[in-house]
Amino acid sequence: MSRYPKPTEELGVMYIAIGGRSLWQLRRSLLSLRHHCPNVPVALFTDQPADTCPDVEYRFDVKAIGGYQVKPRFIPWLPFDRTVYLDADTVVLKPSAIAPAGLLTERFGYEASYVHGVSRRCDQVGICGVPSMNSGVVMLRKCQRVLDALAYWRRIYRGGNDEVLLTKALLRHAVPSYILPAEWNCRNREQVRHYSAIRITHHRPVLRLVQADGSVPGDLLKQWWEGSVKKPDGKDEP
Secondary structure (H helix, E strand, C coil): CCCCCCCCCCEEEEEEECCHHHHHHHHHHHHHHHHHCCCCCEEEEECCCHHHCCCCCEEEECCCCCCCCHHHHHHHHCCCCEEEEECCCCEECCHHHHHHHHHCCCCCCCCEEEEECCHHHHHHHCCCCCCCEEEEEEEEECCHHHHHHHHHHHHHCCCCCHHHHHHHHHHHCCCCEEEECHHHCECCHHHCCCHHHCCEECCHHHHCCCCCCCCCCHHHHHHHHCCCCCCCCCCCCC
16 A cells, blocks of 8 residues: 555545446546535546546556455545545535535544445344445545454455445444435435435436536436436447
8 A cells, every 4th residue: 555645635535447437437427526526636546547537636556356346445545534435426416415524523523424225234234223334425534443444344355245344344343433314325216305405326327417517407317316317228338
């Protein structure tokens, strides 16, 4: 880890883009972030050539190892004092998307913020009433307890169930966590009361609605919400 330069920013967003097929998602997700949160620096961990990637404040050239899940490998780097990790296929819909990172301070005592996953994973976590977190949107404070938990997560990961193991790692190390409502990582329209409440969505159809300025027009978002947005023929391109 020491061979990479360390950002000095207090708050920033982290993306991982491994493989060229993820770049169109990254471009749209980043556009939406820049539109709503223009002053937040971004760190990108990628194995793609610089001339194919969008411009970011911090770029880390990495090599993906076949069969090794990329999140347990790279998220533990935590490039900022408070890191907001976003999957490359997320869409930011409001400036308040990263606001919960403000809870990750000594004043409030939280060191992690995330959205719980579906309840069917309770048995996998092994603690009644504790479903696994969804690792598509995670906010983490760089402190010893979190670093220890992430190191443990990386150590025990052997493939599959990365979110379940991350939940176990945070619980094992007693990381004070704030549970966000589904509006911060909406993967199912039934999870939220209305599309206007969503801060971050995690649907490829919404990625395709992102405009050149990074916005998603309300009428298009409403069409997606009502299920009337047609899927394109291509699987990997908008």
